[in-house]
Amino acid sequence: MxxxxxxxxxxxxxxxxxxxxxxxxxxxxxxxxxxxxxxxxxxxxxxxxxxxxxxxxxxxxxxxxxxxxxxxxxxxxFPPAPDGELAGLVPAPGTAAHRDNRFWMHVAEGSLMNWVVMKLVFVNIPQQRMPFFARPIAREISRQVLRRFVDPNIDTVLELLDHTLRDRPWLTGERLALADFQMSFAVEAALALGGPDTAARHPHITAYRERYRSRPAYQRALAKGGPEIMGL
Known part of the structure; x- marks a missing residue:
């Protein structure tokens, strides 16, 4: 097939x-x-x-x-070889790695990307066509929503993610798991929208990003599909 x-x-x-x-x-x-x-x-x-x-x-x-x-x-x-590098792709049920994998698989979209998308929306609202007198209002509403709701929720997840990665290379431990693939887009989007300050405040996430970006398979995927985030 x-x-x-x-x-x-x-x-x-x-x-x-x-x-x-x-x-x-x-x-x-x-x-x-x-x-x-x-x-x-x-x-x-x-x-x-x-x-x-x-x-x-x-x-x-x-x-x-x-x-x-x-x-x-x-x-x-297409299960990986049980004794190969990707043996931990789906951790064994009942293990801490299995629980971590399931948790981060859901966090990526359920707790991080929804707020990242909302940030993208509110960052762009003031740039849309509108009467000139409405633009300052739109800008201030967007600023308040970002400051009070969106950014704090993104920061909460990034702080937990950074803390988790301080003593392990991947989300479940020493081996790549499905959660790392699921999280990669959310990390790229969050750091791209947050800018240099966000990356600087989360050094373990930044190092994590460099680890998966440096993998030959990741680079082949980029060569075939193009950058994940527009402008990168």
């Missing part, structure tokens, strides 16, 4: 490419471009999955959407 990754530029599907490169699984890459004006996914993705979003994969007659579901499907369908 042929495996096809329906990849939207500058999107979460980059972590799917990274996992496939690590596993050494052959796949076909179909690249979709964002609308130049809206930056949304093109309607062609609706033909692949009703959500019309990326990532989504097709594997024979099987279609899987949503990052976490795809990562889990790939790990189950």
């Amino acid at each position: 042929s495996l096809v990754v329906h990849h939207l530029e500058h999107s979460r599907s980059q972590r799917v490419l990274w996992l496939l490169e690590e596993l050494g699984v052959p796949y076909e890459l179909r690249l979709y471009r964002r609308d130049a004006r809206t930056r949304l996914a093109p309607p062609e993705l609706k033909a692949v999955h009703p959500l019309g979003k990326s990532p989504v994969i097709t594997h024979g007659d099987v279609t899987v959407a949503e990052s976490a579901a795809i990562l889990e499907y790939l790990a189950e369908t």
Whole structure:
């Protein structure tokens, strides 16, 4: 069966490419471009999955959407060698690593990316077309929402993540796990939006980012799919 990754530029599907490169699984890459004006996914993705979003994969007659579901499907369908470098990809049930993996798989989208997306929205609101007299109001509302709600929630997650990574190279310990692939996009987005100050305040996250960026499989994924975050 042929495996096809329906990849939207500058999107979460980059972590799917990274996992496939690590596993050494052959796949076909179909690249979709964002609308130049809206930056949304093109309607062609609706033909692949009703959500019309990326990532989504097709594997024979099987279609899987949503990052976490795809990562889990790939790990189950193409399990790594039990004695290889990726042996910890899905930690054994009942272990601390298994619990950590499950926790961070959910944190990436449930507790971090939702606030990062909200930050992106409010950062961009003052830049939208509007009557000149409305712009100062929009700017102040956005500033207050970011200061009071969005940034504190992002900081809470980043502080926990930084604390976790202070004495381990990966989220579950010494080995790469699915949670690291899931978290990579959230880390890229949070640090890109936060700027140099955010990176400086979280040195263990910054070092973690450099570790996964330096992996040959990650670099191959970038070469094929392009940068995860626009402008990087």
